[in-house]
Amino acid sequence: MTNLNELAATLRLPVEPIRSPMFIDGKEYTGNSGEFVARKSPGHGVPVTSTVRATVEDLNAAVASARRASDDGRWSRLSGEQRATVLLKAAQLIRDNVETLTYLETLESGKPIGQSRGEIGAAAGIWEYAAGLARVVHGDTHDTLGGDLFGLVVRQPIGVVGIVTPWNFPFFILSERLPFVLAAGCTAVVKPAELTSSTTLKLAALLIEAGLPDGVVNVVTGLGSVVGQALAEHMDVDMISFTGSTPVGRSVLAAAGGNMKKVGLELGGKNPQIVFADADLDDAADAIAFGIAFNAGQCCVSGSRLVVHRSVEQQLVERVKAVLEKVRVGDPLDAANHVGAIVEARQFDKIRGFINAGRRDGAQLVCGGTASNEGERFFIEPTVFRNVQPQSALAQEEIFGPVLSVTPFDTFEEAIQLANGVPYGLAASIWTRDLQGAIKSFREVQAGRIWVNCTITGGPEMPIGGVKQSGIGRETGRYGLEEYTELKSVHIQVGSRPRWIA
Numbered sequence: 001m002t003n004l005n006e007l008a009a010t011l012r013l014p015v016e017p018i019r020s021p022m023f024i025d026g027k028e029y030t031g032n033s034g035e036f037v038a039r040k041s042p043g044h045g046v047p048v049t050s051t052v053r054a055t056v057e058d059l060n061a062a063v064a065s066a067r068r069a070s071d072d073g074r075w076s077r078l079s080g081e082q083r084a085t086v087l088l089k090a091a092q093l094i095r096d097n098v099e100t101l102t103y104l105e106t107l108e109s110g111k112p113i114g115q116s117r118g119e120i121g122a123a124a125g126i127w128e129y130a131a132g133l134a135r136v137v138h139g140d141t142h143d144t145l146g147g148d149l150f151g152l153v154v155r156q157p158i159g160v161v162g163i164v165t166p167w168n169f170p171f172f173i174l175s176e177r178l179p180f181v182l183a184a185g186c187t188a189v190v191k192p193a194e195l196t197s198s199t200t201l202k203l204a205a206l207l208i209e210a211g212l213p214d215g216v217v218n219v220v221t222g223l224g225s226v227v228g229q230a231l232a233e234h235m236d237v238d239m240i241s242f243t244g245s246t247p248v249g250r251s252v253l254a255a256a257g258g259n260m261k262k263v264g265l266e267l268g269g270k271n272p273q274i275v276f277a278d279a280d281l282d283d284a285a286d287a288i289a290f291g292i293a294f295n296a297g298q299c300c301v302s303g304s305r306l307v308v309h310r311s312v313e314q315q316l317v318e319r320v321k322a323v324l325e326k327v328r329v330g331d332p333l334d335a336a337n338h339v340g341a342i343v344e345a346r347q348f349d350k351i352r353g354f355i356n357a358g359r360r361d362g363a364q365l366v367c368g369g370t371a372s373n374e375g376e377r378f379f380i381e382p383t384v385f386r387n388v389q390p391q392s393a394l395a396q397e398e399i400f401g402p403v404l405s406v407t408p409f410d411t412f413e414e415a416i417q418l419a420n421g422v423p424y425g426l427a428a429s430i431w432t433r434d435l436q437g438a439i440k441s442f443r444e445v446q447a448g449r450i451w452v453n454c455t456i457t458g459g460p461e462m463p464i465g466g467v468k469q470s471g472i473g474r475e476t477g478r479y480g481l482e483e484y485t486e487l488k489s490v491h492i493q494v495g496s497r498p499r500w501i502a
Contacts, residue, residue: 008103011113011333013041017050018020018104020197022058022221023204025065026214026326031058039195040109043341045376049108051197054222056230058071060217066160066187067236069215076185077159080135087131087179089210090203094124094409096240097206099200105171106332108196108342110378111295123175126476127477129460130179133481136250138183148495154488157185158262160240161484162231163324164224164252165200166244167193167343168298168400173243174200176464176475181241184484189237190219194197195343197221205484208304235259239484241438243300243397246424246469253472261375264461264473264483266300266465268398272419274441275301279431280453285319287495288404291429293327293382294456296339298347301427303455307394307418317386317406321367324382342378342401351401358385358394358403368402394421420446424482425467450475 016037021028025415030053052058070074074081094101098120127236142151161181166176173419181188190236192200197219204219220227224244232240234256239262242252256263273288275281291303308316332340342348348404352371359365368383380402388394388405395405409415419428428447432438442450448466451457463474472481 004103006045008100010045011103013044013046013107017047018198019050022052022054022062023063023201023217023219024058025218026208028383029061030394031055037194038468039108040376041107042343042376042378043106044332046092049104049189049198051060051194051201051221053194054220054227057324058222059220059227059230059234062189062220063231063236065191065215065218065235069213070157071161073189074213075216078185080137083183084131084134085181086192086207087134088128090207090212091124091127091131092178093206093210094120094127094203097202098124101171101202102474104198104202105196105404106340108198108475109167109170110332112334112340112345113334115295115340116148118251119169119172122221123172123308123476126175126460127179130481131486133180133181133478136478137481137485138269139487146491147498150492150494152490152492154490155482155485156294156488158484158486159186160236161186161188162234162237162240163188163190164231164240164242164244165190165192166249167195168295168300170196171199171203174203179242179314180252180476180480182212184481185486186215186239187216188218191231192219192221192222194221194223226435229255231355232256233258237261239264241475252439259457264475265471266475267426267469267471268424269300269302269470270301270305270396270398270422271301271427271429271464272305272307272420272445272448273429274415274431274445275306275308275312275316275471276415276430276432276434276437277309278433279312279320279383280433281316283453284431285316287429288316288320289323289327289382291455292404293324293338293402294337294501296380297340297351297382298343298400299456301428301449301456302400304399304404306404307405308406308408310410310413313386313406313408317384320404323473324367324384327382329379329381339382339402344382345373345376345378348378349372351399351403354394354397354399354401355380355383358405361389361392361394363388363392363405366406390418390421400422411457412440416441420444423469427451427466428472459494
């Protein structure tokens with residue numbers, strides 16, 4: 001086979017699938033079945049990678065490895081400085097291998113090569129940030145318990161963490177979790193989406209190169225319904241972090257009940273772009289177009305609902321349309337394209353079904369709507385519907401594709417009602433020049449992440465997560481590190497303890 005680095009440098013498709021075994025206890029692991037499954041590139045329609053379809057026995061081996069590594073303290077008992085050194089080295093290795101990781105990410109996910117490159121680079125920055133946090137994990141002291149008693153609050157790693165990641169941002173979302181897990185001193189078993197596993201497996205090898213002890217990070221590939229479910233249920237796993245759809249999140253929450261493991265969930269979203277009459281419409285239009293077209297709309301924080309003041313609705317929709325008309329959709333390995341492929345046939349059919357439903361429900365198609373699956377290559381043009389009724393499927397359900405619904409409002413109260421009138425609460429964007437109005441809005445909008453006069457931006461310093469049916473807990477920032485720790489209260493008798501019976 002042609003060298004992977006050479007393929008990445010030339011952006012040529014592989015002649016045969018790039019094979020990647022699982023990674024358990026610091027080494028490659030082919031599993032009990034040895035069954036490799038090929039993944040076709042959704043942007044090219046040809047097999048590009050091949051990964052193992054794991055069994056529950058393979059998952060058990062991975063958990064046992066992580067359990068041993070947790071219990072013997074090979075990672076948790078290192079100093080924060082020592083853990084930080086490994087995480088910083090991992091960040092550098094990510095940067096050193098950015099082109100290979102970018103290439104694999106684009107082949108499997110179908111996202112444009114430039115977007116993949118940006119995400120891999122940004123992910124390295126998250127590892128660098130988390131390295132700093134490894135040195136500042138701390139608790140509290142309480143010197144107010146009386147002269148003879150002293151209190152400590154100690155923050156300790158929670159233990160073995162199961163991480164289940166989705167296919168839309170396989171490397172970036174993992175990097176919003178794993179370095180914080182490691183900074184806290186935990187060990188991990190990672191189950192990436194079966195469609196996009198290769199960059200996770202590559203990262204596991206880089207972590208060993210960076211000096212991570214064997215068994216601290218293990219990667220098991222295969223079906224979520226098999227190994228993902230087993231991971232959520234496993235009695236030797238202390239916490240499960242799941243990113244994906246709300247329906248699957250509910251099943252993870254139920255599965256975690258067996259040993260009452262801690263659960264972190266980042267789930268679906270139906271995120272509003274709220275545009276008031278005084279907003280900069282050109283700036284808003286560009287951001288709205290980006291928000292719906294980014295990653296072909298396959299983004300949990302995608303701004304898929306435009307809630308706009310009626311007085312500027314037509315102007316804004318025309319400007320959004322003008323921006324989208326300049327967007328190029330096509331081969332994800334062509335750097336000139338802005339939007340790549342839909343990840344697979346099922347997702348393609350789902351999005352197309354929503355577009356057809358919008359037409360049937362009487363919404364006005366402003367632009368887009370064209371879809372192509374020729375040669376098992378899946379592309380959908382960014383699509384905008386006006387006159388979308390608030391209770392329709394277009395306005396209520398997560399499409400996870402490049403489809404924007406537009407609904408006007410007349411009053412501030414109506415805008416907030418529309419923004420909050422869905423089961424989700426993941427993210428929102430607010431557009432206004434009025435500082436007082438912006439503050440009032442972000443106080444009342446129900447979402448875990450809010451942007452004012454911007455969208456889908458920020459860094460690892462800020463926490464992410466949702467409210468309502470968009471999730472539980474927070475990732476990234478110091479709060480994200482604390483998610484992977486437990487608090488322990490310690491009471492120290494300083495003087496003589498008062499006797500119960502004199």
